[in-house]
Amino acid sequence: MNNVLVVDDDAHIRSALGITLRANGYTVSTAPDGESALVSAAQHPVNVVILDLGLPDIDGTTVITRLRKWSSVPILVLSARHGSNDKVQALDAGADDYITKPFGFDELLARLRALLRRSLEPDETPVITTGAFTVNLALHRVLRDGKDVSLTPTEWNILELLVCNPGKLITQQQLLSEVWGAAYGKEANYLRVYMAQLRRKLEPEPGNPRHLLTESGIGYRFQP
Amino acid sequence: MNNVLVVDDDAHIRSALGITLRANGYTVSTAPDGESALVSAAQHPVNVVILDLGLPDIDGTTVITRLRKWSSVPILVLSARHGSNDKVQALDAGADDYITKPFGFDELLARLRALLRRSLEPDETPVITTGAFTVNLALHRVLRDGKDVSLTPTEWNILELLVCNPGKLITQQQLLSEVWGAAYGKEANYLRVYMAQLRRKLEPEPGNPRHLLTESGIGYRFQP
DNA sequence: GCCGTCCCTAACGAATTCTTAACGCCGCAG
DNA sequence: CTGCGGCGTTAAGAATTCGTTAGGGACGGC
Incomplete structure (x- = not known):
């Protein structure tokens, strides 16, 4: 019910998010790049994905597109880019929310709750x-x-x-x-x-x- | 399918949003305060609500709570307040997204599309x-x-x-x-x-x- | 450079689909 | 009764589309 997949290339952010999320009752798995994120999402059920757009291997928008081919899991995008184009591209590719860095953990958690409220059903087998x-x-x-x-x-x-x-x-x-x-x-x-x-x-x-x-x-x- | 209810006390914003939304294929109705917004939402079907938090009669969070008593329509909050507390309160009251002013119309439209995508009920095959x-x-x-x-x-x-x-x-x-x-x-x-x-x-x-x-x-x- | 993989292209019979014409049936009006 | 027009049915040739094969060229790995 509360499985979160955190995708970020920065180990510090992964760690900080993991601690915060676990402290709030979530089960957390992490991935440092797009490929491993897609594999991880495929291997065990995930209820929501927190995705940093600036990944080393694949473009973040591409990760969203590829994930959306088979999964309807809610996706919350983190990004350092404030540009309107980046937001529109990510959202239209299939993301559900978009927060720019720096962000408050309170807001992130609230947006996470809002996303999870909508999607009760777990993942389907792809x-x-x-x-x-x-x-x-x-x-x-x-x-x-x-x-x-x-x-x-x-x-x-x-x-x-x-x-x-x-x-x-x-x-x-x-x-x-x-x-x-x-x-x-x-x-x-x-x-x-x-x-x-x-x-x-x-x-x-x-x-x-x-x-x-x-x-x-x-x-x-x-x-x- | 594309009915938007715009709730804002500022007539200029209502007008500007209405023009932009209609230009993008939406059907728009408006309300200047919380009470009339709740009445309007009850009277004819609405697919998404754009809600300004700073209303003259009722507190914005209260509008969300009262709307959520009987409706699960997606709610996108507009607000001038950047504070984390406001966001958390609105989201936990039942809002689905939160944008702070000033905002770009492109981003608003993209977030609107993301919300409507989710609320599309599963395909009714003709x-x-x-x-x-x-x-x-x-x-x-x-x-x-x-x-x-x-x-x-x-x-x-x-x-x-x-x-x-x-x-x-x-x-x-x-x-x-x-x-x-x-x-x-x-x-x-x-x-x-x-x-x-x-x-x-x-x-x-x-x-x-x-x-x-x-x-x-x-x-x-x-x-x- | 060499090799393997993959993509594009062209060709050929085979299969399917479209077009066309012919015939008989029926109802109707003269 | 007879002629006529609209309809259903059938069949055959024309045209299009499909499956298959093979070869050339681009690209990357070794």
């Missing part, structure tokens, strides 16, 4: 399973027959978009603009090539797919 | 059901006897147009220009071909249709 393969959205991993399947970045992007909308028809335009960019709306040939590769890697019978279905003339659909 | 088949518009899917029916793009376009207007007569011109384009107003033969295909796929008795009805000489009608 894993989608079919008869043939298993997709772990958080870890970017696909298992088939218990073994890892290695996907290229493009293959993963396509699979992720399809799997995040189970049963829903995704048009060719949606796939192309999401994976390649808005300017590639006409290159339906890419899709045919990559769908064939995905089927070869994931479908038991690539010539007769059961989970990655074609809707001729429109797009593709993931069938769980 | 599903149309008849005795014979089920159309799921969001998933772009048609079920019959629990099994998927595969429709060609043209078939789907026709069915979608009919099903979106239940019971309403759609003229041949409407169907032709919507599905094929404005230049195909005379090709009524196409309609006969495709309506026959749809009936064969969806109607239990294609020769005696019960849901895809012909209005001789005029057009077609979907009967739920």
